[in-house]
Amino acid sequence: MVREHTDTLVRAGSMLSAMAFALALGASACGSDPPQTASGTPGASSSGGSSGDGGGPSGDGGGPNVPDPDPSDAMFDPDHVIEIGITMAPEDWDTLRRQSRDVSELFGEGCMDGPKESPYTQFPATVTVDGTTLEMSAVRKKGFLGSASLSKPSLKVSFxxxxxxxxxxxLEGMTLNNARQDPSLIKTCLAFKVFRDAGLPASRCNFAHVTVNGDDLGIYAHVEPVGKRLLERHFTDASGDLYEGQLSDFRGGWIATYEKKTNEDDPDRSELDAVASALLASDAELDATLGAVLELGTFRRYWATEALIAAWDGYAASTNNHFVYFDPASGKMSFLPWGPDLSFDPVDALGPPGRPQSVSARGAIASRLYQTPELRVAYAEAMKDLLETAWKEDALLLEIERMEKxxxxxxxxxxxxxxxxxxAIRGFVTGRRATITAEITPTPPEWTFPPPAAECMTxxxxxxGTFSTTWGSLAQMDPFATGTxxxxxxxxxxxxxxAETLGAAVGQEAGQPGSELDMNGRAQLSMIGSFPDGTVRILVFFVDAAVFTDGGEGPYDWQSAYAFAIDYTESEPVITGMLTDGKIHFDTASREPGAPVTGSFEATVLGGGFL
Structure with a gap:
């Protein structure tokens, strides 16, 4: 049976490669980077393109302030690629890029107790920005797991x-996202252009070309932190409480994961509890009760925008990647988007098979509203209005072309x-209106899928084990031909x-657009074995290029390597766990066709919970 289904290695690898990015970002439910300054937080998602600052919240959200011209506007000029050169002690750079989060802490016991402390530290550096040199600046790593990289880490620069x-x-500093999960490099800025075109508050964004100690790291997304300066542009009062949500929600066991980003010295978080309590209202009272604490019109538009651009790793789809702000002027909460680099793709890597494209309703607020018939219709109307007023295919295609050039x-x-x-993004934009319209006409589809699990992994x-195979064998779809x-x-x-029977195969990472063409991308090592109890088990490792070398080794920290264990069924692979607390080692490793790849691995397997 094992030989008959060895193509499972490739299918499983593609599936895991795609879902791992979303799952990795979800790990940040248990930890968040601290604010760089009182006026901003690192790692914010971004808005951009050539559409200007955009408007404030739509619906019943009120209008923005009209502040004095922002002197930082030139730094977010969408037509300018900022040149950034960083010089720092080589040993500091090596330490910085190897700093990582503890995956067992993020996913394991106690993961839902609240955000964990960031492991990243500041290092002194000289930073040159478009020819202007700023000595005694500070540089640190940023991000969680999905964008973690040894060779191209996301960075936070502080002046x-x-x-x-x-x-x-x-600017007090610069937030530089490595676009590691986006081969096109443009999804973050493009996604936030759509949010801005929808009249929703979002960060500015453009691109930066970064070198460190003379080494070219390539293009980064330069994004504006979500903090008071951004809030001042979009809300009438920027003194309220801002929270970061990463695998965070307004249901039991989840609220503690929201991390307060402003007014941190005030321990009062009752405003979050008030939103959760409003969700307990009856169907007849839900609109009024929830509307007293949430900007409902704005939320519906935000929610519909997530679905329209297929931001499957946002709040409505996976309770991830969002901010919430409590505006003292209105006394209500608004959502702000975050980290949309996994957008513009109809494949929902973490979603259930057969899910509709026009809506996501796993987040508690989205679920409660969508399961109420009258409010489901209100959501569909918000989507129709969005398609009519903000989704302009010709303008988006021109923006894609502009960024590409x-x-x-x-x-x-x-x-x-x-x-x-x-x-692939062009194709998505061109066909999205027809896909969404077909689903919501004449009535919006049902959402019958359960909410995400709120349990930590154990x-x-x-x-x-050990492995011995040859580079390129993964493409043969038969590990037994070369591997043992x-x-x-x-x-x-x-x-x-x-294992009584075993095979191994290795090649370029499968499942990501363009990855097979990127020879600096991750290597994918897959193993399959049949066991005495009748189980067929598969291991799929994704290994950074810096580790995939003769004598290279690294932990399962999601930047050196990450790996999943799956059991094979007659229909689809079933994920049983992820590997932690160990390492993979390569005796020999080369990307030359037919070159030997040998080594060993050891790991603890975490399962259940979010998987």
């Missing part, structure tokens, strides 16, 4: 960490991968077993 009060062009001089070594990914047991090794499992710990 005032060591020089009190210093700004450059109206702007970045073309910087992506020559990977031009084909970028082209493939960008063309240790299931251990896996160890050992595969020992103790799940549970008192039931050790060894």
């Amino acid at each position: 005032d960490e060591y020089v009190d009060g210093r700004e450059h062009a109206g 702007l970045l073309s001089p910087y992506v020559r070594d990977n031009a084909e991968a970028v082209r493939v990914a960008t063309d 240790a299931l047991g251990t896996m160890t 090794g050992t595969f020992d499992v103790a799940i549970p710990a008192d039931n050790p077993q060894s």
Whole structure:
């Protein structure tokens, strides 16, 4: 049976490669980067394009302030690629890029108790921005797991960490996202253009070309932090409470994961509880009760925009990647978007099979509203209005073309991968209106899928083994033709077993647009074995290029490597766990066709919970 289904290795790898990005971002439910300054928070998502600052919240959300011109506008010029050169001690750079989060802490016992402390520390550096040199700046890593990278980490630059009060062009620092999960490089800015065109508050965004100690790291998304300066542009009162939500929701067991980003010294979080309590109202009273604490018109438009651009890793689809702000002027909560680099793709990597494209309703607010018949109709009307007023295909296609041309001089070594990914976005934009309209006409579809699990993962047991295969064997879809090794499992710990039949294959990471064309991308190592109890188990490892070398090794920290264990069924692979607390080691590793790839691995397997 194993030989008959070895194509499962490739299918499972593609599935896991896609879902891992969304799951990785979800890990941030248990931890968040601290604010850089009182006026901003790092890691904010972004808005951009050539559409200007956009409007304030729509619906019943009121209008924005009209502040003095922002001196930082030039730093977010959508037609300018900022040149950033960072010089720092080589040993500091090596330490910075290897700093990582503890995956067991993020996903394991106590993961829902609240945000965990960031492991990232500041390092002194000289930073040059478009020719202006700022000595004694500070640089640190940023992000959670999905964008983690040894070779191209996301970065937070601070101009005032060591020089009190210093700004450059109206900015206290710069947030640089590595676009590691987006081969096109443009999804973040494009997504936030749509949010802005919808009249919703969102950060500004453009692009930066970054070098560190002379090494070219390529194009980054330069995004504006979500903080008081952004709030001042979109709300009449910016003194309220701002919370970051990463795998956070207004249901039992989830509220503690919201991290307060302003007014941190005030421990009062009752405003979050008030929203959760409003969701308990009857259907007849829900609109009025929830509307007293939430800007409902704005939320529906925000919710519909997430679905329209297929932001499957946002609030409504996965309770991830969002901010909520409590405006003292209105006394109500509004949502702000976050981290939409996994957008413009109809495939929902974490969603249930057969899910509709026109709506997501896993978040508690979205679910409660959508399951109320009259309010479901209100959502569909919000989507229709969005299609009529904000979704302009011709303008979006021009914006895609503009970004593509702007970045073309910087992506020559990977031009084909970028082209493939960008063309996929064009196809999405062109066909999205017809897809959505067909679903919501004459009535919106039902949502019958359960909410996400609110349980932390637990240790299931251990896996160890060895592998010997050749580069390129993954594409052959038959690991037994070239691969061998050992595969020992103790799940549970008192039931050790060894694989009776084993195969291994390795090649370029599957499942991501353009990844097979990116020779600096992750390597994918897959192993499959049949065990005495009749189980067929598969391991799929994704390994950073910096680790995939002779003598290379790394932990399962999602930047050196990450891996999943799955059991095979006659229909689809079933994920049983993710690997932690161990390492993968390569005796030999090369990307030359047919070159030997040998090594070993050991790991603890975490299962249940979010999986």
